Amino acid sequence: MDSTETWSRRRLLSCTAKLASAAAGIAIGSGAIQSWSPRTSFAKTLKWPWPYKKIEPGKAARIGYEKYYEGACCYGVVNAIILPLREAVGEPYHSLPLDAFRFGHAGVVGWGTICGTLLGCGLVTGFIAGKPGESILNEVIHWYIETALPAYRPSSPRTNIKHTSRSNSPLCHISAGRWMKRESVPFDSPQRAERCARLVADVAAKTANLLNEWSEKKFISGHEIPVEIYRLPAQSNCTDCHGTKVPEIPK
Amino acid sequence: MDSTETWSRRRLLSCTAKLASAAAGIAIGSGAIQSWSPRTSFAKTLKWPWPYKKIEPGKAARIGYEKYYEGACCYGVVNAIILPLREAVGEPYHSLPLDAFRFGHAGVVGWGTICGTLLGCGLVTGFIAGKPGESILNEVIHWYIETALPAYRPSSPRTNIKHTSRSNSPLCHISAGRWMKRESVPFDSPQRAERCARLVADVAAKTANLLNEWSEKKFISGHEIPVEIYRLPAQSNCTDCHGTKVPEIPK
Numbered sequence: 001m002d003s004t005e006t007w008s009r010r011r012l013l014s015c016t017a018k019l020a021s022a023a024a025g026i027a028i029g030s031g032a033i034q035s036w037s038p039r040t041s042f043a044k045t046l047k048w049p050w051p052y053k054k055i056e057p058g059k060a061a062r063i064g065y066e067k068y069y070e071g072a073c074c075y076g077v078v079n080a081i082i083l084p085l086r087e088a089v090g091e092p093y094h095s096l097p098l099d100a101f102r103f104g105h106a107g108v109v110g111w112g113t114i115c116g117t118l119l120g121c122g123l124v125t126g127f128i129a130g131k132p133g134e135s136i137l138n139e140v141i142h143w144y145i146e147t148a149l150p151a152y153r154p155s156s157p158r159t160n161i162k163h164t165s166r167s168n169s170p171l172c173h174i175s176a177g178r179w180m181k182r183e184s185v186p187f188d189s190p191q192r193a194e195r196c197a198r199l200v201a202d203v204a205a206k207t208a209n210l211l212n213e214w215s216e217k218k219f220i221s222g223h224e225i226p227v228e229i230y231r232l233p234a235q236s237n238c239t240d241c242h243g244t245k246v247p248e249i250p251k
Numbered sequence: 252m253d254s255t256e257t258w259s260r261r262r263l264l265s266c267t268a269k270l271a272s273a274a275a276g277i278a279i280g281s282g283a284i285q286s287w288s289p290r291t292s293f294a295k296t297l298k299w300p301w302p303y304k305k306i307e308p309g310k311a312a313r314i315g316y317e318k319y320y321e322g323a324c325c326y327g328v329v330n331a332i333i334l335p336l337r338e339a340v341g342e343p344y345h346s347l348p349l350d351a352f353r354f355g356h357a358g359v360v361g362w363g364t365i366c367g368t369l370l371g372c373g374l375v376t377g378f379i380a381g382k383p384g385e386s387i388l389n390e391v392i393h394w395y396i397e398t399a400l401p402a403y404r405p406s407s408p409r410t411n412i413k414h415t416s417r418s419n420s421p422l423c424h425i426s427a428g429r430w431m432k433r434e435s436v437p438f439d440s441p442q443r444a445e446r447c448a449r450l451v452a453d454v455a456a457k458t459a460n461l462l463n464e465w466s467e468k469k470f471i472s473g474h475e476i477p478v479e480i481y482r483l484p485a486q487s488n489c490t491d492c493h494g495t496k497v498p499e500i501p502k
Contacts, residue, residue: 048348095346097299100377102385107365108373109385110478111392111421112485114364122359126351134353134360141362170362172484177498184501187483227361232438233423234363241492247428250435 049130053088054212055081057205064204065154068197074104076197077120080204081128081211096127107172115172117196117203118144124207129214135221136210141170142223143206145235150198152205159194168237300381304339305463306332308456315455316405319448325355327448328371331455332379332462347378358423366423368447368454369395375458380465386472387461392421393474394457396486401449403456410445419488 064080071079078101086093101123103109104116121140125133148164163182167175176187176196185191213219227233231249238246315331322330329352337344352374354360355367372391376384399415414433418426427438427447436442464470478484482500489497 047346048350050348092346095298095343097301097378099299099381100374102382103373103377103388106476106478106484108369108421109389109392110476110484111365112477112483113421114359114362118359119370122354123351126354127348130350131353137354138360141360170359170364176484180501181498186501187478225357225361226363227357227438232363233357233361233427243494247432250431250437 047092048127049133050085050092050127051089052128052211052215053085054215055084055088055208057208057212059084060204060208061152061201062154064200065152065197068200069158069193071099071102072105073116073196073200074120074123075099075102075116076200077117077204077207078123080120080200081124081207085128112171112173112176114170115144115167115175115199117200118170120200121203121207125211128211132214132219134225136207136214136219138223138225139210139221140203140206144175144203145169150195150202152198152201154198154201157194158197159190161191161194161198169235169240174240298343299378300384301336301343301378302340303379303462303466304336305466306335306339306459308459308463310335311455311459312403312452313405315451316403316448319451320409320444322350322353323356324367324447324451325371325374326350326353326367327451328368328455328458329374331371331451332375332458336379363422363424363427365421366395366418366426366450368451369421371451372454372458376462379462383465383470385476387458387465387470389474389476390461390472391454391457395426395454396420401446401453403449403452405449405452408445409448410441412442412445412449420486420491425491 060080063083064076067079067083068076070076075098078098082093082096082098101120104114104119107113107115108119118137118141122133122137125136127133129136145167148166150161150164161183163179165175165179165182167178169175176192179195180187180192183191183195210219226235230236311331314334315327318330319327321327326349329349333344333347333349352371355365355370358364358366359370369388369392373384373388376387378384380387396418399417401412401415412434414430416426416430416433418429420426427443430446431438431443434442434446461470477486481487
């Protein structure tokens, strides 16, 4: 990225922040912004959300790391949270077929869309926390895109890796791509697999942490979900894909 | 997009196709490409995949359209497939809390990543078809990005809309954005909601169709998943985001 692009990006982010502030102001001032989607209350399902008992984040991380090597990223995070709950709670967790979530690998059957670790987080928070689970997922995504990862250090690593990277995106394609560039390895390398295994551990531990806080009524959501801020399903890094020519949004 | 960009894109796609052919050639020739992820066999879970009985695609479409207005896109597709199976099969479908899948809205809690309709397809094919479900999802994604949608015409539309669009992407941000540009409406408009409700109907019907074919052993997978073709979690529309300066992929 050259300096012109950097400057343009800063300008755009500044504009985006102002737009977001303006939108927030309108929302607070009038409550009149039309909803992005239907706002009916959740259906009253007797057995949902499912019961939760606190999980030790380090345990979730260790399970996640190992399970990545069995069924990839989404499966890894789901196992990291559900297996401890099978022990601590029992049903309905035993009846949930965790293999059904393998499809999230490599950004959903290899398309590079949402990182499978985040999809796994969305699934478990959906089962466990219901509507507040969306806020937990949103916080995990913010932490994921802003943090240099992976941070987890396995006691017996399959492969040694050297670098961390900040994804600035929840997309597998961008997140994995940025790390691969730093490490100078291709996607089909043992190093990239190890990075993703450790990322599973990180996301599993973070998810367990926030679920624990939520279960103690201590969870505080620090962010609105992006579609409420931008009135568009998006994030604030427009120039990463659009360059300096950001398309106009219809009013 | 100006003519230079168009030309560059064509050139790039041509290169990508050649690369893909070359990769396929290597794969067929040697079988030696290192796997993108672990290739262990699925765990043997007694109760999984779940039993399936054929679903009338028109019925799935009608349910999906209505359920969108209750809980958005991912929830809509999941309901469109699971509710008929609750009637036809019973358990374990009754025990699955469908509200848990609302988080997929607007590209996963509003981040604009994978279209929630495709996430819904991935979930139901994961429960029903297991590993072949990944091929079904991959075919649905190909159809989704290549087809002018929405095609569904509700008998009693909530809102009239004028246009269809070809997304060329499985991402909510791009798919919804392209349609919004054609229709000249913002995301928080009744028209955009109607477009997504009809899209739920389309994806639900397509998913039911392919699941029916699969249940009759007539399903044929026409595509490898992208990470196997490109050795990267990606699709072939690089210039949509990267412009003409596509980053080098580490070897």
